[in-house]
Amino acid sequence: MSTNPSEEKLFEVMYTTRAMRKLKPDEVPEDVLVKLIDAANRAASGSNAQGARWVIVRDAEQRSKIAAVNKVPVDAYYEDQLKNLPELPHQNREKRKRMFDAVKWQGDNLQHIPAIIFACYDFGAPVPEAMRGMGMMSVLPGVQNLLLAARAHGLGGTLTTLGLTDRDAIREILGLPESVEAYAIIPVGYPMGTFGPVTRLPAEETIHWDSWS
Numbered sequence: 589m590s591t592n593p594s595e596e597k598l599f600e601v602m603y604t605t606r607a608m609r610k611l612k613p614d615e616v617p618e619d620v621l622v623k624l625i626d627a628a629n630r631a632a633s634g635s636n637a638q639g640a641r642w643v644i645v646r647d648a649e650q651r652s653k654i655a656a657v658n659k660v661p662v663d664a665y666y667e668d669q670l671k672n673l674p675e676l677p678h679q680n681r682e683k684r685k686r687m688f689d690a691v692k693w694q695g696d697n698l699q700h701i702p703a704i705i706f707a708c709y710d711f712g713a714p715v716p717e718a719m720r721g722m723g724m725m726s727v728l729p730g731v732q733n734l735l736l737a738a739r740a741h742g743l744g745g746t747l748t749t750l751g752l753t754d755r756d757a758i759r760e761i762l763g764l765p766e767s768v769e770a771y772a773i774i775p776v777g778y779p780m781g782t783f784g785p786v787t788r789l790p791a792e793e794t795i796h797w798d799s800w801s
């Protein structure tokens with residue numbers, strides 16, 4: 589038992605924040621959405637530039653347009669994965685199938701999910717090709733904070749990227765200026781299922797002390 593109660597809570601949130609794709613259509617209060625973004629913005633950014641920007645889509649028409657663009661790569665990915673479903677050491681075939689079925693469910697139902705959050709970075713000038721990766725690095729720590737904050741509020745979310753395959757279509761729907769790049773789509777809502785512990789490799793299998801060999 590830890591002597592530090594806040595450590596216990598933090599670890600419980602981290603260890604039970606998993607990809608929640610099946611979400612209810614129930615509205616998420618605006619103040620809660622703002623809290624998620626405020627938590628996201630606590631994260632680190634390169635040079636403390638704080639260039640992360642968030643487009644939160646709640647408008648039904650906008651969500652339908654995004655869902656249509658998102659569905660194309662999701663369906664292709666689903667079909668492709670199911671053709672040859674490999675068994676991974678940490679995830680058997682049955683569990684993998686369940687995961688891909690949830691990806692497909694989200695692709696079919698994105699328009700009903702109450703808040704679709706786009707994690708973006710504003711470079712302040714037309715996005716320099718060589719710097720695109722840097723923007724991503726400065727946005728992703730915030731995305732993880734957002735997911736943890738969502739979990740703390742009983743909300744589910746998932747970091748998704750497939751929907752950005754047609755970059756131009758998404759840019760047009762969101763009206764992104766030339767200086768802004770979108771890196772992740774995070775559908776957020778109240779989960780249909782229950783939170784449970786995430787299954788991950790044991791730390792010992794992933795650590796190399798002092799050098800690789």
Ligand SMILES: Cc1cc2nc3c(=O)[nH]c(=O)nc-3n(C[C@H](O)[C@H](O)[C@H](O)COP(=O)(O)O)c2cc1C
Pocket residue numbers: 605606607608609687691694746747748749750751786787
């Ligand atoms: C870089 C990256 C891209 C991802 N893209 C997608 C995606 O396009 N669609 C999706 O449903 N999940 C996506 N995920 C979520 C992963 O599938 C998920 O984190 C992983 O399967 C672990 O799930 P779990 O937390 O439920 O165990 C992505 C995650 C990362 C880190």
